Amino acid sequence: MATQIDDPRIVEFDVRTDEMLVNMGPQHPSTHGVLRLVLRTDGEIVSQVEPHIGYLHRSAEKIGENLTP
Numbered sequence: 001m002a003t004q005i006d007d008p009r010i011v012e013f014d015v016r017t018d019e020m021l022v023n024m025g026p027q028h029p030s031t032h033g034v035l036r037l038v039l040r041t042d043g044e045i046v047s048q049v050e051p052h053i054g055y056l057h058r059s060a061e062k063i064g065e066n067l068t069p
Helices: 060-067
Strands: 002-004 012-013 019-023 035-042 046-052
Touching: none
Parallel strands: none
Antiparallel strands: 002 012, 019 035, 035 046
């Protein structure tokens, strides 16, 4: 909703902000379990972050050792 003030060139916007939960990550489906953040935002300001950390090491090197001759 725009409201006009004394100067007709200046328009002031009345912006309503609500709290919102944003699920951020993982960035690609094949990176399941790496890092996920649950953000609580109020407009553009992040007020709380809850990290969910998964397993970063999946023994890919050890699996590769067993598959090579």
